[in-house]
Amino acid sequence: MKNIKNTTLIIMLFSVVNLVLHIIADYNSGFQGDEFLHITTGNYPAFGYMEFPPVIGWMAWIQNQFGSTAVFVHHIFAHIATILILILIGLITVELGGKSKAVFIALLCIMVSPGFDRSHQLFQPVVFSELFWVLSFYQLVRFIKEPNNKNLFYLTVALAFGFLTKYDIVFFIAGICSLFFFKNTKKILLSRQSWRFALIFFVIVAPNLWWQYIHRFPMFQMFSRLYETQLDKLSIGAVLGQLIIDLNPVTLLIWLPGWFYMFNNKSKVLYRPLAVYITLSILFLALAKGKHYYFFSEVIFLIIFGSIWFEQTVLAWRKWLLYPVSALFILTGLFLLPWGLMVLPLNSFINVYKLKKEENRYGIPDEYYTKSKWVKTMSAIKSVYDSLPVKERHSCLIWGKHYGQAGAVNLFGSAYSLPKAFSYHGSFYSWAPGGQMPETVIAFTNGEATIDFFECYFNSVVAVKKVYNPYASFDKDLFQTIYICKKPKQSFDKLKVLFEKRIFE
Incomplete structure (x- = not known):
């Protein structure tokens, strides 16, 4: 007993x-x-x-x-x-x-x-x-x-x-x-x-x-x-x-x-x-x-x-x-x-373990820095979105190359009055919109893709902002680049066909 x-x-x-x-x-x-x-x-x-x-x-x-x-x-x-x-x-x-x-x-x-x-x-x-x-x-x-x-x-x-x-x-x-x-x-x-x-x-x-x-x-x-x-x-x-x-x-x-x-x-x-x-x-x-x-x-x-x-x-x-x-x-x-477990605030964690930047980054667990990372990223996307003409803003959508990027926009975006995001990565492929694409799309990605990726699907792609992340664990996560993409070459339906065998890339 x-x-x-x-x-x-x-x-x-x-x-x-x-x-x-x-x-x-x-x-x-x-x-x-x-x-x-x-x-x-x-x-x-x-x-x-x-x-x-x-x-x-x-x-x-x-x-x-x-x-x-x-x-x-x-x-x-x-x-x-x-x-x-x-x-x-x-x-x-x-x-x-x-x-x-x-x-x-x-x-x-x-x-x-x-x-x-x-x-x-x-x-x-x-x-x-x-x-x-x-x-x-x-x-x-x-x-x-x-x-x-x-x-x-x-x-x-x-x-x-x-x-x-x-x-x-x-x-x-x-x-x-x-x-x-x-x-x-x-x-x-x-x-x-x-x-x-x-x-x-x-x-x-x-x-x-x-x-x-x-x-x-x-x-x-x-x-x-x-x-x-x-x-x-x-x-x-x-x-x-x-x-x-x-x-x-x-x-x-x-x-x-x-x-x-x-x-x-x-x-x-x-x-x-x-x-x-x-x-x-x-x-x-x-x-x-x-x-x-x-x-x-x-x-x-x-x-x-x-x-x-x-x-x-x-x-x-x-x-x-x-x-x-x-x-x-x-x-x-x-x-x-x-x-x-993130039991310490970010700066305290860096100070306690005396972490120093190596190749422009600290390399620490994601959860320590993602709160500030997404505040900066959402603010940057918001400024790009607000720079668009009113007519383009009305139909504009956001393309997140990685499902994490699209998911972050859909979770936090409403607080910034941003439109919904779509992606063809992972399960987001199942939820991608259909029909004609809007004339203007805001796209963003980390180092996994470059401007060439989006140029395959739009006649005009311009890189307008970069968001620096000094705490990234990997080089590819050092920057997130935001693009304004115009004049799509295909519809959403065609995009879905093009990505059918590339869902996990």
């Missing part, structure tokens, strides 16, 4: 501290570029999008009902998901035999990892995918402990909604195929009723699969482009190195032993199937050349086992080690925290 009370208090404490830190970060930060796309999906609720399944669009629709441009409002569901993840980590640790100290260490590892801090902060599919991975793992543990139809049903539903959140859940599903090789789970998985659970899964995900089908499976085009431009260039060593840094190197002292502990623990009936599942999932992700943050969910499971190992082995040997180890984690976590 005392252990349950202590465990509950620990989970509540971490949840409160976590929420406070994220709210402080909301106050100090702006939006990360991809968030503008996810926020915009809420204006077009559907059963699918070009880049990801529909769940984030449904949540965005709810958040958009507030009609707010505040970071906190658009992070509501991310904060809820983070708290649920912490609760589930605590529950899983207890289910696997851990007590209050194991729960404390597991949650501390999450809190001191800048990678988890940042992925849990942003309104992106990553945090919600992680939630359904952890929820599915919780149901998997319960199913292995009690292999019955009820627990299998809960696992099936969790996996199905995980699929509707992010397609990487297929690696979870691939991993649990290993359960067919274990006697206590094999029997029910091969029973006559098992087909019902497969049917339940496909019924839940069918609307998204149908959406993909009628749109000719754009996810495959996206994955192809992703491998071409990013994933094929990754090496296992580089991914592992980035993973260790992003999750705070000292947490390796917990999650690496946790991997070995899974196989060597005496509770082989429970631990061995989970150990094989986790290893297979990691192997499949590695073979698929996943980015380092694709492995976050799997590392959570290793952290859970590692925290149990630490409690049952290390602390059983020397209880006092809990205090220096916790102190080490907290001190390194405090040092690394501002790189994951």
Whole structure:
């Protein structure tokens, strides 16, 4: 009873501290570029999008009902998901035999990892995918402990909604195929009723699969482009190195032993199937050349086992080690925290870490500077828009080369009395207007494109403003260039045809 009370208090404490830190970060930060796309999906609720399944669009629709441009409002569901993840980590640790100290260490590892801090902060599919991975793992543990139809049903539903959140859940599903090789789970998985659970899964995900089908499976085009431009260039060593840094190197002292502990623990009936599942999932992700943050969910499971190992082995040997180890984690976590969560104002962050410009830029996380970046960009676009003759302003639209640029205009533009933006990048392709183009279009882009890009579609293109961003992480983001484009060479309908195979360029 005392252990349950202590465990509950620990989970509540971490949840409160976590929420406070994220709210402080909301106050100090702006939006990360991809968030503008996810926020915009809420204006077009559907059963699918070009880049990801529909769940984030449904949540965005709810958040958009507030009609707010505040970071906190658009992070509501991310904060809820983070708290649920912490609760589930605590529950899983207890289910696997851990007590209050194991729960404390597991949650501390999450809190001191800048990678988890940042992925849990942003309104992106990553945090919600992680939630359904952890929820599915919780149901998997319960199913292995009690292999019955009820627990299998809960696992099936969790996996199905995980699929509707992010397609990487297929690696979870691939991993649990290993359960067919274990006697206590094999029997029910091969029973006559098992087909019902497969049917339940496909019924839940069918609307998204149908959406993909009628749109000719754009996810495959996206994955192809992703491998071409990013994933094929990754090496296992580089991914592992980035993973260790992003999750705070000292947490390796917990999650690496946790991997070995899974196989060597005496509770082989429970631990061995989970150990094989986790290893297979990691192997499949590695073979698929996943980015380092694709492995976050799997590392959570290793952290859970590692925290149990630490409690049952290390602390059983020397209880006092809990205090220096916790102190080490907290001190390194405090040092690394501002790189994951924007808990410091921009200038304070630069001063504390004594950052200096290299090649005209600081190179810091986007969220630290995007608030001021978009104020300057919107003001510049507004001045260009106001310079147009009244007749041209009446029909003018804005073309954002990247979906983040178009999404930013559509989120902030009304405060500057700007017209709506369109784009042919990603899901914005689905929402592009039809019919004839206006005589004048204001276009803008970063270094990903030059004036040549827009000259393909207009007879007159003039660069009129550049917005400098000294904090950019990449050279291409140093400047955003604004163009006045006149005399279009084609209609919107023709543009859509021209960009059909270039949605992710």
